[in-house]
Amino acid sequence: MSKRLLSALIAALALAVGVAACGSSSDSSSSGSGGGSNSPLVGAGSTLVAPLMSKWQSDFASKSEITVTYGAIGSGGGIEQITSRTVDFGASDAPLTEEQFEEADEQGEVEQIPWALSGTVPAYNVSGAPKGLKLNGEVLAGIFLGDITSWDDPAIAKLNPGASLPSTKITPVYRSDGSGDTYAFTNYLSTVSPEFKSKVGTSTQVKFPTGIGAEKNDGVAAAIGQTDGAIGYVGLAYALSNELSMPLVENSAGEFPEPGVKSVEAAADAVTKIGPNNEISLAELPSSAKGAYPISTYTYVIVPLESEKADEMKKFITYAVGPDGQAYGPDLDFAPLPKQVVAAAKQAVAKIGG
Amino acid sequence: MEAGALSNPVLRARRNLTDRIGEPLLRGLSGLAAALAVAALVGIAYEVIDLARPAISEFGIGFLTTNDWNPVSKDFGAAPFLYGTVVTSLIALVIAAPLSIAISIYLTELAPLRIRRPVATLIDMLAAIPTVILGLWGILVLGPFMRDTIQPALNDVLGFLPIFSGDPSAFSYLTAALILAIMATPIITSVTREVFETVPGDLKEASYALGATRWEMVRQVVLPYSRPGIVGATILGLGRAIGEAIAVAQVIGAAYTIHLSLFHTGGTLAAQIASQFQNSAGLQKASLAYLGLILLVFAVIVNVVARIIVQRGHIKDGPDVDVDAALTEAQAL
Numbered sequence: 001m002s003k004r005l006l007s008a009l010i011a012a013l014a015l016a017v018g019v020a021a022c023g024s025s026s027d028s029s030s031s032g033s034g035g036g037s038n039s040p041l042v043g044a045g046s047t048l049v050a051p052l053m054s055k056w057q058s059d060f061a062s063k064s065e066i067t068v069t070y071g072a073i074g075s076g077g078g079i080e081q082i083t084s085r086t087v088d089f090g091a092s093d094a095p096l097t098e099e100q101f102e103e104a105d106e107q108g109e110v111e112q113i114p115w116a117l118s119g120t121v122p123a124y125n126v127s128g129a130p131k132g133l134k135l136n137g138e139v140l141a142g143i144f145l146g147d148i149t150s151w152d153d154p155a156i157a158k159l160n161p162g163a164s165l166p167s168t169k170i171t172p173v174y175r176s177d178g179s180g181d182t183y184a185f186t187n188y189l190s191t192v193s194p195e196f197k198s199k200v201g202t203s204t205q206v207k208f209p210t211g212i213g214a215e216k217n218d219g220v221a222a223a224i225g226q227t228d229g230a231i232g233y234v235g236l237a238y239a240l241s242n243e244l245s246m247p248l249v250e251n252s253a254g255e256f257p258e259p260g261v262k263s264v265e266a267a268a269d270a271v272t273k274i275g276p277n278n279e280i281s282l283a284e285l286p287s288s289a290k291g292a293y294p295i296s297t298y299t300y301v302i303v304p305l306e307s308e309k310a311d312e313m314k315k316f317i318t319y320a321v322g323p324d325g326q327a328y329g330p331d332l333d334f335a336p337l338p339k340q341v342v343a344a345a346k347q348a349v350a351k352i353g354g
Numbered sequence: 355m356e357a358g359a360l361s362n363p364v365l366r367a368r369r370n371l372t373d374r375i376g377e378p379l380l381r382g383l384s385g386l387a388a389a390l391a392v393a394a395l396v397g398i399a400y401e402v403i404d405l406a407r408p409a410i411s412e413f414g415i416g417f418l419t420t421n422d423w424n425p426v427s428k429d430f431g432a433a434p435f436l437y438g439t440v441v442t443s444l445i446a447l448v449i450a451a452p453l454s455i456a457i458s459i460y461l462t463e464l465a466p467l468r469i470r471r472p473v474a475t476l477i478d479m480l481a482a483i484p485t486v487i488l489g490l491w492g493i494l495v496l497g498p499f500m501r502d503t504i505q506p507a508l509n510d511v512l513g514f515l516p517i518f519s520g521d522p523s524a525f526s527y528l529t530a531a532l533i534l535a536i537m538a539t540p541i542i543t544s545v546t547r548e549v550f551e552t553v554p555g556d557l558k559e560a561s562y563a564l565g566a567t568r569w570e571m572v573r574q575v576v577l578p579y580s581r582p583g584i585v586g587a588t589i590l591g592l593g594r595a596i597g598e599a600i601a602v603a604q605v606i607g608a609a610y611t612i613h614l615s616l617f618h619t620g621g622t623l624a625a626q627i628a629s630q631f632q633n634s635a636g637l638q639k640a641s642l643a644y645l646g647l648i649l650l651v652f653a654v655i656v657n658v659v660a661r662i663i664v665q666r667g668h669i670k671d672g673p674d675v676d677v678d679a680a681l682t683e684a685q686a687l
Contacts, residue, residue, distance in 0.1 A: 076633035176608030178633025201426035212525045213608025
């Protein structure tokens with residue numbers, strides 16, 4: 001008797017807790033969607049864009065009273081979250097693949113809009129080698145394929161006439177986690193080297209045939225710092241703010257530009273072709289692109305065309321690609337978007353909300 | 355007083371009531387707690403299997419033997435990570451187990467009473483170092499030391515073995531294994547110390563009375579008496595080593611194929627999941643979940659084997675050492 005009473009009691013208790021939980025969750029969702037003109041936006045994705053995003057968040061909130069919450073969980077995570085619509089927008093350093101678009105479109109069409117511009121730079125640590133060592137795409141591809149194995153390789157010596165190069169073994173360092181920098185770097189190497197394209201390919205995560213994998217920018221920087229003869233790649237902002245030793249990479253004009261906002265901007269200015277889904281690759285620069293940095297890359301926002309927060313989303317992206325949003329870029333080593341890209345982005349924004 | 359209280363009808367009624375409700379309430383609540391724990395385990399297993407389903411149907415059981423992990427061509431296999439997990443965990447144990455037993459013998463039999471407590475506490479505190487800090491230390495200090503000193507020395511002496519050949523590297527199976535050994539040592543030490551302390555004093559004294567030296571006493575009394583406990587402790591350390599993700603991911607160097615040389619970069623199940631899960635999607639995410647499932651099965655097998663060994667030890671070695679209690683205590687650390 002008492003046993004039955006007790007189980008009934010527990011069941012009632014569980015029910016009560018359950019109802020309370022459901023009640024509170026439906027409560028919060030209804031207040032979220034019915035909040036009127038200023039519903040907060042939630043986004044997730046790229047870690048590269050995160051420093052810029054934090055500036056945007058506070059400035060945009062003060063200008064429009066719309067708060068933006070952003071989780072820097074990585075580009076892949078951002079794509080996944082927007083595909084399942086658990087966030088209002090996703091941010092990715094790599095443009096979506098066709099397959100990813102198909103998945104994301106399942107719950108209504110999404111739009112991909114470029115909204116920030118930066119670069120990926122190699123960094124090296126070779127004692128006895130000159131500062132600002134000159135390299136080109138083929139040599140970098142050879143190094144990361146494991147074909148060029150010592151720093152006094154003739155291919156490197158040819159680019160650095162007169163420099164004394166040690167015979168130190170080359171240790172390539174790559175990102176072991178998914179990264180927009182890996183995408184930009186492999187996209188560049190695949191463009192300059194057909195062999196790299198067929199053996200490794202382009203993605204945020206690839207299988208390098210040789211070298212050391214390390215976690216995140218700081219892991220890569222630490223691995224380079226601890227290994228004589230190492231060369232890896234990191235985000236432009238990270239490399240500049242940590243004053244890593246960067247080789248100079250030859251561009252299509254035959255120059256060796258300093259990596260930085262100026263040279264990234266020059267690269268973006270030189271490419272006017274905007275592909276389907278606003279995809280823009282800066283890996284293939286025309287030889288007329290003077291001073292252009294060869295490993296520059298756009299980072300994108302992915303947003304559903306139709307959603308309850310379409311108005312807020314429109315305002316936010318318009319702000320981000322506009323002069324106010326882009327003005328924060330240079331201090332954080334992001335180059336401002338060129339005019340034609342801003343125009344394309346605005347055109348895409350107009351499609352949001354029907 | 356007692357009798358007086360019971361003779362009071364009001365008090366007696368109240369006591370009956372608490373008896374009637376309290377007993378089943380205790381039973382119900384604690385039963386519920388136990389059910390929750392079981393439900394959590396089953397739920398997690400189900401989720402992992404569900405997440406892994408696309409990879410299971412794509413690769414089947416061949417996943418276990420596929421020696422590749424290529425996110426671009428979407429060829430995924432568990433062999434490199436299974437191999438890395440087994441190799442790093444075993445090396446970690448080979449280093450940590452004898453070390454821990456020696457520490458425990460010292461702390462229970464040899465050390466001056468005054469320093470036993472502080473030293474034991476310090477060793478326990480080794481387990482409190484966040485793994486990410488240990489990994490960082492691995493990158494900055496241990497890795498370079500391995501590359502510049504230990505690996506060349508091993509190569510000089512044992513270089514004819516394929517596992518000790520090849521170029522030294524700071525990021526390697528061996529560095530990861532050493533980090534794991536450092537992590538497993540405090541756990542194994544704390545359990546074996548606990549077990550050694552349960553060896554009855556009269557057995558030890560009897561041994562001394564028969565003219566045994568201290569070493570003979572330890573060898574003939576303490577170690578045989580504690581064997582199941584030592585095995586249990588070692589398996590517990592193994593569990594720690596198999597499951598560790600972050601620190602290993604930091605120092606193992608993320609190579610996606612099997613390499614025989616311990617100086618080479620590699621990967622483990624847990625490390626691969628930790629470094630790639632967040633930023634992956636589709637078949638790769640499913641394959642990572644498949645790795646997780648393998649890890650789960652692996653951990654269950656290790657646990658079951660440990661229990662069997664410990665139980666068998668109980669029967670063979672007679673007097674009951676409360677290993678389970680010691681294990682639980684160590685797990686709580």
